[in-house]
Amino acid sequence: MQASSKIPTDVSYLEYKGKHKGLLSWILSTDHKRIGLLYMYSMMTLFLIGVVLGLAMKFELIAPGKTIMEAKDYNAVFTVHGVIMIFMIVVPGLPAVFGNFLLPIMIGAKDVAFPKLNLASWYVYIAGAFLVIASVLFGDGSPDTGWTFYAPYSFKTGTNMLPAIFGAFVLGFSSILTGLNFIVTIHRLRAPGMTWTKMPLFPWTLYGTAWIQLLATPIVGITLVLVSLERIFGIGVFDPALGGDPILYQHLFWIYSHPAVYIMILPAMGAISEIIPTFSQKHVFGYKAIVASTLAIAFVGYFVWGHHMFTSGMSGTAQYTFSILTFLVAIPSAIKVFNWISTMYKGSINVQTPFYWAVSFIFVFMIGGLSGLVLGALATNVYVHDTAFVVAHFHFIVFGGVGFAFFGAIHYWFPKMFGRMYDSTWANAGWLIFTIGFLTLYSPMFYLGMQGMPRRYYDYLEEFHAANILSTMGSWVMTLGLVIILINLFRSAKSGAIAPKDPWNGKTLEWTVPSPPPVENYEEIPVYGEKDGPYEYK
Amino acid sequence: MYILASTQASNFVSGVDKAFIIILAICFFFLIALTAVMIYFMFKYNKKKHPKATQIKGSNTLEVVWTVIPTILVLIMFYYGWAGWKPMREAPEDSFEITVNSRMWNFTFQYDNGRRTDTLFIPKDRPVKLNLRSMDVIHSVYIPAFRVKEDVVPGSDKFMWFTAQNEGIYELFCTEYCGLQHSYMYNWVKVMPEEEFNTWYTDTTQQLASAQVESPTAAGKRIMTNIGCLACHSLDGSRLVGPSFKGLYGHEATVKTGGETRTVMVDDEYIKRSIFDPNADIVEGFNKGLMVSYEGQLTETEVEQIIEYLKTLK
Structure with a gap:
């Protein structure tokens, strides 16, 4: 930030010409906004690969027996x-996308605390992604353990596990470094006068998330190292044949991977907590309650991992302890939902695309969360654990929660990021088709799980056929919606109407800078003292 | 109420289903009520009708209300979940014990009198305790109709128990992903009246080891898929590690027996020998020592079903 005198404040970050040109001006940029977009484009690409794989999986399941691929391929x-x-x-x-782009702007800073580290995190991310992709394309067969890498299968299978595991390990570091960067940024770079209780809710959730990234990710890192050592040297930590304990693997894996669910969902909740007040033109309801519930989720989320293991043979005491903690972590999520809905009360609601996404987020998140109660209770968990019910549940939370919030966020902040408006007719059509497809795709899986269909099934008995057909058709509708959304965003980024500084009459700081913002966001760091808080509507 | 799999066939069904219904009822109530309120607000406070928002920053009373009420509700849900699960943890002392041997990718059931079966035969109205053993990776025994599930972890002794309450044939799935043929790792549970079960159990002349759920041919196919035969033997005549199964049965094969080349007829006898003593006769052009014996891993009935299936591969 010492160089700020040289950087013009009237040129947007998209048009700014620095030392480098073309692609280099992006992949060597330490501007948090460009890094945010780098993440976005890389993620879009990987996401589309993931979507194609998902479509292939659903197509395979449209009928019992082989449809398009062998069991080996399906497992991969x-x-x-x-x-x-x-x-x-x-x-x-x-x-990585919206946090990078918006966190500094929303707290009134010119960049994150460590811009070079921020760019390095992106490179680490890309390296991890390449390793995982390499594991598919080269070596002795694609990894086939499921994303959970459960021992002892993960070191017994002959497939190309090491690069995949190492890839996940490397990706973890990207997450840790981003978390560290955000924590320091939030502690050190808030605008003068922006006390903790005047910070907007999206940065608050990034803060909660950053701590989980920083503290929980190393655990999965070391666990994956142990799996690798087990595969290469047979050190016997997890292998029962060598006196190891496969259940220990599950504990270590879920100690990270459950909090990881909160890493995903907290920023999603943060984005929703920005969208709803803006489009209701109203101060957020229960600001302090939402902040407290964010921190409660981040904290209690560390102690519920055992609910992934109710049938693994833990002691009875461990089981009901984890069960009750799981129920308690549901409370702060419920509090958020109540506060969001109350924010709409007596508002002046401007129903725009981001608001549609926010409302449908609340709907699918409720389905995901409430079905989580079925999984948190012991008796019902034993019945539906490892069935299609679980797959439905976590797709409602992870894809419904994070995905809907992501699309809501991208439409909400689109004018800020690209300086242009999206075409709202197509955006709304995309949203509607996507949502219908989403519900048709995942809802039948609740039913299948309740009928007893196990998950990770390449083939199934005839009794599970009908619901699978419906689910597969849902995947087509959802993909259609997705294509419409993406094409519309790409087209609008190029040729949409020019966006004003504050198209939604938002009150947080990002709406005080031009759209798109100049390289260092602020000519002068804003002073926040005179404002009461981030959502001062009149 | 039949919201879950098939019939209500064990002592745990009422506890589990009660928890399910209570939790689902509360969930649906909140889902519908909150969604309705949300949609109502969207219309009622739409900016066209309500151009000026009324600024309300929050209400401590409401925060307390919607913290306390959900807390009470989740504790109720926890209680029913706990109550339905508690009895699963302790098997009665007089339970009839059966050992479940799990491997990639099948289950076999071993009884105290030495009988081994492919289908789990159990008496009705008597507690049955399954001792779960895995020979390779983690599997999971899941009988939806009984509402029970427990992982089978190599190197540790786990169990599950239940009392079957309805006669019939039920599904038993592996629900922990265990590799290539995971989705074919399922089997059947046959619940018999106690007397009938005792007759079956004590009568050694009765060789029935699989319930007649599928045809012998279908069973043969499933077994061969599960134990991995098809990794080395093709069904379409193509050459893999071992000879193809296509058109094998009822035809002659040239084999080497202890260094001597001879021609044999592929019949029941030959197939059994190939399964249990695979290196006795080596088909011309293939290598010795690649296949190990399946002695002790397949029951007589299973071998017969395999033979029935091979007969169909003309």
């Missing part, structure tokens, strides 16, 4: 789908 497809979607999309997703 669901593994790679999971690894891409979890480790490369939903975990880094909102923080």
Whole structure:
């Protein structure tokens, strides 16, 4: 930031000509906004690969028996789908894209605390992604363990596990470094007068998430190292034949991977907490309650991992302890939902595309969360654990939650990011088709799980046929919606109407800078003292 | 109420289903009520009708209300979940014990009198305890109709128990992903009246080891897929590690027996020998020592079903 005197403030970050030109001006840029977009484009590409794999999987399941691929390929497809979607999309997703782009602007800073580290995180991310993709394309067969890499299968299978595991390990570092960067940024670079209780909610959720990234990711890192050592040297930590314990693997894996769900969902909740007040033109309801619930989720989320293991044979005491903690972590999520809906009360609601996404987010998130209660209770968990019910549940949370929030966020902040408006007719049509497809795709899986169909099934008995057909057709509708949304966004970024500084009459700081913002966001760091808080509507 | 799989066939059904219904009822209530309120607000407070928002920053009373009420509700849900699950943890002392041997990718059931079966035969109205053993990776025994599931972890002793309450044939799935043929790792549970079961159990002349759910041919195909025969033997005549199964049965084959080349007829006898003593006769042009014996891993009935299936591969 010392160089700020040389950087013009009347040129947007998109048009700014620095030392480098063309592609280099992007991949060597330390501007948090360009890095945010780098993440977005890389994630879009990987996401589309994940979507194609998902479509292939659903198509295979349209009928019992072989449809388009062999069991071996199906197992590889669901593994790679999971690894891409979890480790490369939903975990880094909102923080890496919108966190990078908006966090400094929303707290009144010129960049994140460590811009070079920020760019390095993107390179680490790309390296991890390449490793995972390489594991599919080269070596002795694609990884086929599922994204959970469960021991002892993960070191017994002959497939190309090492690059995939190493890829996930590397991706973890990208997450850790981004988390560290955000924590320091939020502590050190808030605008003068922006006390903790005047910080907008999206940065708050990034803060909660950053701590989980920083503290929980190393655990999965070391666990994956242990799996690799087990495969190469047979060190016997997890292999029962060598005196190891496969259940220990599950504990270590879920100690990270459950909090990882909160890494995904907290920023999603943060984005929703920005969209709803803006389009209701109203101060957010229960600001402090929402902040407290964010921190409660981040904290209690560390202690519920055992609910992934109710049938693994933990002690009875461990089981009901984890069950009750799981129920308690549901409370802060419920509090958020109540506060969001109350924010709409007596508002002046401007029903725009981001608002549609926000409302449908609340709907699918409720379905995901409420079905989580079925999974949190012991008796019902034992029945539906490892069935299609679980697959439905986490797609409602992870894809419904993060995905809907992501699309809501991208439409909401689109004018700021690209300086142009999206075409709202196509955006709304895309939303409607996507939502219908989403519900048709995943709802039948609840039914299938309740009928007893296990997950990760290449083939199934005839009794599960009808619901699978419906689900597969849903996948086509959803993809159609997705294509419409993406094409519309691409077209609008090029040729949409020029966006004003504050198209939604938003009150947070990002709406005070030009659209798109200049390289260092602010000519002068804003002073926040006179404002009461971030949502001061009149 | 039949919201879950098939019939209500064990002592755990009422507890699990009760928890399910209570939780689902609360979930649906909140889902519908909150969605309705949300949609109502969208219309009622639309900016066309309500151009000026009324600024309300929050209400401590409401925050307390919607913290306390959900807390009470989740504790109720926790209780029913716990109550339905508790009895699963302790098997009665007089349970009839059966050992489940799990491997990639089939289950076999071993009884105290030495009988091994492909289908799980159990008496009705008597507690049955399954001792779960895995020989390779983690599997999971899941009987939806009984509402039970427990992982089978190599190197540790797990169990599950239940009392079957309805006669019939039920599905038993592996629900922990275990590799290539995971989705074919399922089997059947046959619940018999106690007397009938005792007759079956004590009568050694009765060789029935599989319930007649599928045709012998279908069973043969499933078994061969599960134990991995098809990794080395093709069904379409193409050459893999071992000879193809296509057109094998009822034809002559040239084999080497202890260094001597001879021609044999592929019949039941030959197939059994190939399965249990695979290196006795080596088909001309293939290598010795690649296949290991399946002695002790397949029951007589299973071998017969395999033979029935091979007969169909003309």
